[in-house]
């Protein structure tokens with residue numbers, strides 16, 4: 001643990017100097033120094049981002065096989081629900097042919113679920129023996145019980161200049177129910193990394209140390225052992241087509257006879273293990289493949305649905321953002337009070353909820369808006385944004401003429417944050433047949449923080465202020481606008 005921690009700290013240090021450099025150039029251009037809270041925010045978020053990148057979530061690495069058919073049918077049903085919604089909301093925003101094709105995938109999934117055979121992909125580098133192994137299995141292996149196996153040789157991995165990328169080849173292999181990964185000895189670095197990527201479907205993967213006849217018997221055992229230690233999946237050795245060996249016979253009369261003999265294929269260990277897996281888990285493997293396809297389809301349809309909804313949400317957020325700006329500009333009370341007294345419009349929450357099929361009454365929506373305002377205060381976002389906006393504004397004369405400008409812009413910015421956070425939050429919700437309007441405040445808080453970090457970039461703040469000044473002071477003096485444009489660069 002101690003060792004693990006060292007790295008993020010180092011990374012944090014790098015992020016710090018980088019942020020300092022950014023801030024330096026920012027402040028140089030606007031001649032204003034002293035926003036330490038923003039500095040620390042940039043440092044913290046930068047460090048956090050790097051840390052998250054270095055430690056990807058581990059829970060998507062393990063995949064468990066579904067234990068019953070119902071689970072898979074539920075997954076197909078969920079995909080269908082999303083597709084139906086997509087069809088209802090798509091109007092002219094999605095190609096008709098696309099809708100037809102995603103819809104057609106639902107009955108295909110039901111067919112997949114009832115599939116009686118196992119698809120077995122055989123993959124690995126060039127000339128590792130994929131074709132030969134498949135031929136040996138097809139001709140020599142009769143399963144006593146279990147499903148029929150259909151073999152699929154993938155294109156060869158690690159071929160430089162190949163038209164098909166390794167990623168595509170692996171994706172094709174992954175679409176099968178079970179994968180045999182072939183290697184001819186200890187793994188190269190590339191093979192090792194590729195296997196790591198295939199780790200997700202661990203329960204559907206076997207590493208075959210193929211052409212083991214190329215090694216002396218004592219070497220074979222140690223290679224097999226080292227592979228078993230390195231790789232967390234079953235490993236077996238095989239030689240579907242061993243090299244012919246020279247046989248020498250000494251006769252009684254002293255003569256010696258020599259000939260080449262073709263040894264029998266060594267695939268017993270492989271067929272034994274494969275046979276066990278298929279007999280015990282064949283059905284589950286088919287369920288799992290179908291499940292993955294259903295989840296993939298659902299994700300794809302939901303992404304499409306979210307894009308449509310997001311397009312509808314943007315103008316609504318803009319509208320409420322400028323309404324809030326105008327109100328706070330005309331009636332400047334301290335921004336902390338503005339937020340505390342619900343600057344975020346309950347109606348915006350209702351409107352955005354409507355787009356995402358999350359039905360709120362105006363009363364509920366007002367509570368949500370109030371909670372968001374409270375969160376913004378608690379998380380210090382109000383203070384941070386107001387300071388940032390003031391910093392940008394202070395570089396030109398307008399501020400002093402137009403009182404309330406900072407308040408107006410802050411109200412707009414915070415409304416925008418709230419709107420974007422709600423969109424982000426709603427997007428993560430499951431598309432259900434019936435939606436209840438219960439809100440997960442913890443999740444909303446997390447979303448708010450993420451969205452804030454994404455929209456806190458200096459460049460965004462500056463262009464936002466520029467846009468806001470033009471809106472609130474349309475007939476401001478030419479000089480003022482020019483001053484802002486210069487400050488904004």
Ligand SMILES: Nc1nc2c(ncn2[C@@H]2O[C@H](COP(=O)(O)OP(=O)(O)O)[C@@H](O)[C@H]2O)c(=O)[nH]1
Nearest residue numbers: 126127128129130131132211239240241242243
């Ligand atoms: N020594 C040995 N050679 C093999 C074995 N299996 C296949 N080969 C040879 O390896 C070469 C490539 O085999 P192939 O199946 O075409 O590889 P692929 O490119 O992965 O499909 C051929 O010359 C095969 O004869 C084996 O078990 N032992």
Ligand SMILES: [Mg+2]
Nearest residue numbers: 130131132153
């Ligand atoms: Mg081949």
